[in-house]
Amino acid sequence: MKHGVRRFHELDVEEKKAYYARDTDTKFRYTSNFDLFTAPFANWRDTCFCIMAPDGPKPEELPAVLRDIQLEYTKEVMRLGICLFKLLSEALGLSPNYLEEIGCSEGLAVLSHYYPKCPEPELTFGTSKHSDNDFLTVLLQDQIGGLQVLYEDQWLDVPPVTGALVLISNDKFKSVEHRVLANREGPRVSVASFFTTGMLPSSRVFGPIKELLSEHNPPRYRQTTVKEFVSYIYEHGLDGTSPLHVFRL
Numbered sequence: 510m511k512h513g514v515r516r517f518h519e520l521d522v523e524e525k526k527a528y529y530a531r532d533t534d535t536k537f538r539y540t541s542n543f544d545l546f547t548a549p550f551a552n553w554r555d556t557c558f559c560i561m562a563p564d565g566p567k568p569e570e571l572p573a574v575l576r577d578i579q580l581e582y583t584k585e586v587m588r589l590g591i592c593l594f595k596l597l598s599e600a601l602g603l604s605p606n607y608l609e610e611i612g613c614s615e616g617l618a619v620l621s622h623y624y625p626k627c628p629e630p631e632l633t634f635g636t637s638k639h640s641d642n643d644f645l646t647v648l649l650q651d652q653i654g655g656l657q658v659l660y661e662d663q664w665l666d667v668p669p670v671t672g673a674l675v676l677i678s679n680d681k682f683k684s685v686e687h688r689v690l691a692n693r694e695g696p697r698v699s700v701a702s703f704f705t706t707g708m709l710p711s712s713r714v715f716g717p718i719k720e721l722l723s724e725h726n727p728p729r730y731r732q733t734t735v736k737e738f739v740s741y742i743y744e745h746g747l748d749g750t751s752p753l754h755v756f757r758l
């Protein structure tokens with residue numbers, strides 16, 4: 510998968526142009542800084558964004574250099590995701606299929622990032638500080654490094670694997686804040702698979718799971734739709750703030 514992503518990003522500009530889009534109606538789109546016009550500054554990163562589930566692209570909509578591998582990789586990520594949602598449900602004391610049944614594994618968006626060498630890495634980031642606005646992220650990264658997580662007020666170089674189940678778990682699972690440094694070495698390639706249903710027109714509401722609530726553990730967030738939750742990031746860009754404060758009671 511990492512080779513496929515690198516092959517795409519290293520194609521001729523003319524070939525990549527055909528996939529460049531800033532609107533939201535193509536399934537596979539190549540872009541740089543989705544939040545270019547809303548974030549406080551630009552990141553040193555290009556991205557291919559592709560909705561793979563529930564309705565993925567037709568194979569011919571994917572660039573030939575990563576077509577087969579992206580389809581195969583996504584199948585495996587979906588299997589892994591379903592397994593993780595079962596374990597997370599159990600960890601919350603719920604039945605194993607709980608998170609799957611409320612729709613957490615229904616949607617999957619694959620973000621394939623390419624961080625070119627940066628001549629002045631102290632002036633920007635590869636990806637600025639944020640926490641992911643989805644249910645869970647499965648992250649694949651290469652060996653270049655630069656990914657950091659915030660732990661007890663310190664940035665640690667740790668390869669993270671888990672994502673964001675904060676709101677519906679009522680803070681039981683905390684979404685890790687993370688960033689990627691721009692790097693003199695590179696390119697760096699990563700693939701972030703977001704379990705999200707933000708692309709669906711669903712009006713289903715999510716809030717803290719009622720089985721987890723009690724007198725001693727009252728809801729800490731109001732209910733919201735995934736669409737509303739996700740829109741925060743588009744409106745603010747990766748400006749270092751978390752959408753969670755908007756929903757906190």
Ligand SMILES: O=C(O)CCC(=O)C(=O)O
Binds near residue numbers: 620648656689
């Ligand atoms: O490139 C990485 O390792 C992380 C990317 C990331 O944080 C994201 O896509 O949300």
Ligand SMILES: [Fe+2]
Binds near residue numbers: 639640641687701
């Ligand atoms: Fe992230």
